[in-house]
Amino acid sequence: MQVSDALRRSRRHPGAGPGGSRGPRRMRYVVLGSRPARGQGTVARARRASASAPGAGNGVDVHHGLRVSAAYAWRLLVLGAAVYAGFVILGRLQLVAVALFLALVVTSVLRPLADLLARRLPRALAVVVSVVGSLALFLGLLALVGELVASEWDRLGREFSGGIGRIERWLQGAPFHVSPTVTSDLQGKVNTFVSEHRSTLITSAVSGAGRLVEVLTAGVLALFCSLFFIHSGDRFWHWFQEWLPQPARDPWNRAGRAAWRTFAGYTRGIVIVAATNAVLVGIALFVLRVPLALPLTLLEFFAAFIPLVGSPIALGVATVVALASRGPVIAIVVLALIVIVGQIEGHVLHPLVMSWAVRLHPVVVAVSVIAGSILAGVIGAVVAVPMVSVAWAVHRELRAPAGPRQRRTDT
Numbered sequence: 001m002q003v004s005d006a007l008r009r010s011r012r013h014p015g016a017g018p019g020g021s022r023g024p025r026r027m028r029y030v031v032l033g034s035r036p037a038r039g040q041g042t043v044a045r046a047r048r049a050s051a052s053a054p055g056a057g058n059g060v061d062v063h064h065g066l067r068v069s070a071a072y073a074w075r076l077l078v079l080g081a082a083v084y085a086g087f088v089i090l091g092r093l094q095l096v097a098v099a100l101f102l103a104l105v106v107t108s109v110l111r112p113l114a115d116l117l118a119r120r121l122p123r124a125l126a127v128v129v130s131v132v133g134s135l136a137l138f139l140g141l142l143a144l145v146g147e148l149v150a151s152e153w154d155r156l157g158r159e160f161s162g163g164i165g166r167i168e169r170w171l172q173g174a175p176f177h178v179s180p181t182v183t184s185d186l187q188g189k190v191n192t193f194v195s196e197h198r199s200t201l202i203t204s205a206v207s208g209a210g211r212l213v214e215v216l217t218a219g220v221l222a223l224f225c226s227l228f229f230i231h232s233g234d235r236f237w238h239w240f241q242e243w244l245p246q247p248a249r250d251p252w253n254r255a256g257r258a259a260w261r262t263f264a265g266y267t268r269g270i271v272i273v274a275a276t277n278a279v280l281v282g283i284a285l286f287v288l289r290v291p292l293a294l295p296l297t298l299l300e301f302f303a304a305f306i307p308l309v310g311s312p313i314a315l316g317v318a319t320v321v322a323l324a325s326r327g328p329v330i331a332i333v334v335l336a337l338i339v340i341v342g343q344i345e346g347h348v349l350h351p352l353v354m355s356w357a358v359r360l361h362p363v364v365v366a367v368s369v370i371a372g373s374i375l376a377g378v379i380g381a382v383v384a385v386p387m388v389s390v391a392w393a394v395h396r397e398l399r400a401p402a403g404p405r406q407r408r409t410d411t
Helices: 002-012 038-051 064-092 094-117 123-151 153-172 180-196 198-241 246-287 293-303 310-326 328-353 362-399
Strands: none
Touching (some): 094 198, 123 153, 123 198, 123 293, 198 246
């Protein structure tokens, strides 16, 4: 009887002793997902090491460098596909993208003026005064340029006719000695091309008029958005952050503020550089008495927004005007002005003005401008450098540890 009771207790409690008290367990139960025993973990690590060894399993020896290169390659392919998809979407929404970019440019330039006026005026009135006043100044300059071109058009046409004759005589003399038949044949080919492609030129003009409507639409949308960005841009940013998960808000906040600091600094810096170039070119053209000096000065101002290539193109147009109206000597002086302004811009203005915003290597700037022009024409050339600058600033900010410097708010 006692033996049967002991057997029943041993079946109920396998680890119990003969007296019914539990002794040390002799059986170990393994729970799925728990940490394996030391011996089992050692065996598992040995099996994984043998399976991942070069040439294991399939007999192919894959070098470590090749595996790392393959890992980077497929990640770069995914990144390139994402960038391409972004450009495709922006191409479909080009009008909206250009309008938003212009709104951000206007906001970065006029936000300090609105903040200054807001100390004496209500915020809404300060924003309206700064935006409407700047728009009136810009339209006034355009009206002045149109009036100057219309008033000097007849005289400029006569000067161009005489200038073409002077250019032909200059080419026929030393040191070029171009035959008169070459210049006459060139004029004949130009006239023939214009007469044969007149319909194409008219179609291009009509399509250009349609493009002008799109530009005006983008301008109105940019003006509408800039009013709200200048008035309450920080509210838009906080509203956007509310859509993000809580752990992602701090990195996005740091990245967004770094992007805005870089973009605003770049825009203000490039405006200062363009204005300085325009003042230097305008003074030189007025001293040399080149026709249409003010329109050429404004052309230099807007062309300077395309780094490296914009200013030389504008001064090239001024050189052609000077050659046709004032002769080869003045044209050579204007051509020398291209070199002087380029040196001042590259070695004085950009290092002094742009260093506090962002500094990119000239090779990066050149590649960005060329790639942007290939992808999106003139618009791509304009937005390429600020986009690369913003991307680099965000990358540098996210790699830095979060601290009081990154968390400060912008004015």
